[in-house]
Amino acid sequence: MGWAIALHGGAGDIPLSLPPERRLPREAALRHCLGIGIAAFKAHKHPLDVAELVVRELENHPNFNAGRGSVLTNSGTVEMEACIMDGKTKKCGAVSGLTTVVNAISLARLVMEKTPHIYLAFEGAEAFAREQGLETVDSSYFITPENIERLKQAQEAHRVQIDYTQPVQKEVKNGAANADGDSQIGTVGCVAVDSEGNLATATSTGGLVNKMLGRIGDTPIIGAGTYANHLCAVSATGRGEAIIRGTVARDVAAVMEFKGLSLKEAAAYVVDQVPRGTTGLVAVSSTGEVAMPFNTTGMFRACATEDGYSEIAIWDSPSK
Amino acid sequence: MGGWAIAVHGGAGVDPNLPKERQEEGMRLLGRCLDVGISALRSNIPAIDVVELVVRELETDPLFNSGRGSVLTENGTVEMEASIMDGPKRRCGAVSGLTTVKNPISLARLVMDKSPHSYLAFSGAEEFAEKQGVALVDNEYFITENNVAMLKLAKEVNSIVFDYRIPAPGTVGCVVVDKEGRCAAATSTGGLMNKMRGRIGDSPLFGCGTYACELCGVSCTGEGEAINRSTLAREVAAVMEYKGLNLHEAVDFVIRNRLDEGKAGLIAVSKKGEVVSGFNTTGMFRGCATEDGFMEVGIW
Numbered sequence: 001m002g003w004a005i006a007l008h009g010g011a012g013d014i015p016l017s018l019p020p021e022r023r024l025p026r027e028a029a030l031r032h033c034l035g036i037g038i039a040a041f042k043a044h045k046h047p048l049d050v051a052e053l054v055v056r057e058l059e060n061h062p063n064f065n066a067g068r069g070s071v072l073t074n075s076g077t078v079e080m081e082a083c084i085m086d087g088k089t090k091k092c093g094a095v096s097g098l099t100t101v102v103n104a105i106s107l108a109r110l111v112m113e114k115t116p117h118i119y120l121a122f123e124g125a126e127a128f129a130r131e132q133g134l135e136t137v138d139s140s141y142f143i144t145p146e147n148i149e150r151l152k153q154a155q156e157a158h159r160v161q162i163d164y165t166q167p168v169q170k171e172v173k174n175g176a177a178n179a180d181g182d183s184q185i186g187t188v189g190c191v192a193v194d195s196e197g198n199l200a201t202a203t204s205t206g207g208l209v210n211k212m213l214g215r216i217g218d219t220p221i222i223g224a225g226t227y228a229n230h231l232c233a234v235s236a237t238g239r240g241e242a243i244i245r246g247t248v249a250r251d252v253a254a255v256m257e258f259k260g261l262s263l264k265e266a267a268a269y270v271v272d273q274v275p276r277g278t279t280g281l282v283a284v285s286s287t288g289e290v291a292m293p294f295n296t297t298g299m300f301r302a303c304a305t306e307d308g309y310s311e312i313a314i315w316d317s318p319s320k
Numbered sequence: 321m322g323g324w325a326i327a328v329h330g331g332a333g334v335d336p337n338l339p340k341e342r343q344e345e346g347m348r349l350l351g352r353c354l355d356v357g358i359s360a361l362r363s364n365i366p367a368i369d370v371v372e373l374v375v376r377e378l379e380t381d382p383l384f385n386s387g388r389g390s391v392l393t394e395n396g397t398v399e400m401e402a403s404i405m406d407g408p409k410r411r412c413g414a415v416s417g418l419t420t421v422k423n424p425i426s427l428a429r430l431v432m433d434k435s436p437h438s439y440l441a442f443s444g445a446e447e448f449a450e451k452q453g454v455a456l457v458d459n460e461y462f463i464t465e466n467n468v469a470m471l472k473l474a475k476e477v478n479s480i481v482f483d484y485r486i487p488a489p490g491t492v493g494c495v496v497v498d499k500e501g502r503c504a505a506a507t508s509t510g511g512l513m514n515k516m517r518g519r520i521g522d523s524p525l526f527g528c529g530t531y532a533c534e535l536c537g538v539s540c541t542g543e544g545e546a547i548n549r550s551t552l553a554r555e556v557a558a559v560m561e562y563k564g565l566n567l568h569e570a571v572d573f574v575i576r577n578r579l580d581e582g583k584a585g586l587i588a589v590s591k592k593g594e595v596v597s598g599f600n601t602t603g604m605f606r607g608c609a610t611e612d613g614f615m616e617v618g619i620w
Binding site: 090 | 410439
């Protein structure tokens with residue numbers, strides 16, 4: 001058994017008609033980040049380092065809803081959150097409400113390793129970042145024109161929405177899906193396992209377009225959007241509330257343990273239990289299996305295993 | 321259906337040398353809160369309302385670590401958090417980083433019922449509280465002499481407290497199953513004595529400190545890290561769901577096998593009207609009552 005890695009750039013209502021100028025940069029980014037992860041494993045880095053590295057890259061890419069490129073709150077600002085977990089020890093670190101920290105996932109890692117706590121948020125988290133000398137910038141760094149536009153649309157439609165929502169006209173047709181005002185989130189994540197079965201997961205996000213200030217989603221909630229133990233590592237994406245209610249990340253491991261299902265079966269089972277159109281996840285097991293199921297239209301994803309297999313996809317078969 | 325059932329807790333991990341009068345004070349308060357819950361259940365008030373009512377009582381009384389009486393951050397201030405979860409559709413609401421909201425659990429309820437989100441924190445949560453018109457007070461209101469003294473002690477031994485040298489009051493919680501078999505859970509806390517500013521514990525995290533679904537309602541207390549790593553509250557429901565254990569077996573299994581070196585306790589009810597508590601700490605302030613007239617309050 002060799003190492004394995006899987007990453008995602010968000011699940012959602014990604015239209016099949018996504019124009020090339022929006023699709024190609026994201027595919028390239030996935031390829032690039034996958035490459036970073038593969039190189040890290042080839043250099044014998046620990047899965048925690050691999051997962052953090054890959055998520056940092058995804059955060060730095062402006063095309064995904066994390067770090068630079070994070071969606072905006074109802075006040076036009078960013079509030080970022082992230083979470084990292086080590087499968088072997090079940091140590092974890094989470095952060096929320098970040099406005100100046102360039103790489104939220106790295107701060108989450110520092111919370112895990114340098115504090116007696118697991119979760120720091122808002123001003124307290126920002127103060128800790130400065131104490132640790134982590135890179136911080138002016139908030140405007142994270143804001144992209146695409147997201148300003150998305151916020152404008154959402155506010156015009158009085159909606160809190162997904163970052164992959166199609167332009168307003170098409171939305172009217174899909175109106176029912178967004179009728180309750182809450183929508184799916186993008187989010188980025190990476191799961192990794194080395195040849196010894198050490199597992200790690202990392203997730204990072206800007207949250208929901210037009211979200212209220214102070215809103216926290218599923219990403220930093222252990223067991224909801226992020227979870228790892230000795231069996232598997234999971235990172236979820238989609239509609240925060242559904243993921244929280246379904247304790248999605250935790251349940252994949254629980255189903256493996258209590259029902260004896262394989263990773264693929266367990267992951268598919270869990271995604272099947274949550275409402276259609278709300279959830280996707282990437283997962284790896286201690287034996288090197290990879291699963292990337294989703295019940296949304298699409299999920300930006302990529303994976304690779306030591307034997308040379310690799311894959312980058314957006315739509316296609318949801319039964320993977 | 322087995323009738324209604326209710327359980328409350330005031331924290332796991334109790335100093336075995338806690339003066340008798342403090343023990344009795346705690347038990348009296350839990351008894352009083354149980355009575356509030358019992359009256360409500362007898363008036364057919366739904367589980368979700370009962371847990372909120374009871375936790376409000378616990379927050380208002382300065383004895384335990386929630387609302388007034390919350391332990392202090394390293395800066396000597398109070399930062400409170402709470403969560404509430406409604407079993408039937410697993411709707412949930414949570415808040416963190418509150419400094420002026422008199423009853424955090426009620427704000428958590430409003431997040432669940434009146435916002436498009438599940439969890440609001442810090443100034444965003446305070447803003448929401450203002451808009452909702454909930455009772456707001458100065459941070460000083462929550463601070464008790466006892467806790468000021470304890471913070472001083474904690475700083476002297478330079479510890480984040482979970483040790484008996486400095487017996488800190490505990491998180492509070494309530495779980496209820498009503499006559500219709502609906503389960504609900506609510507937890508509220510000031511967190512850890514001498515915690516870093518911005519620190520969030522297990523209490524507001526669904527699946528960790530609080531959880532409710534069709535099968536059961538669970539509220540945990542103890543070492544936040546241990547509770548989060550073991551996703552303790554969800555674990556009880558997961559073994560019931562996936563292993564077919566009943567509530568007693570589930571709580572037993574989870575406390576025995578999931579906490580590793582961590583110290584924690586929990587209370588739980590099932591839709592069948594069962595009520596159970598479990599803890600691997602020395603003591604847990606707790607009480608429970610069932611429709612058939614049974615009632616009990618205890619620590620050890």
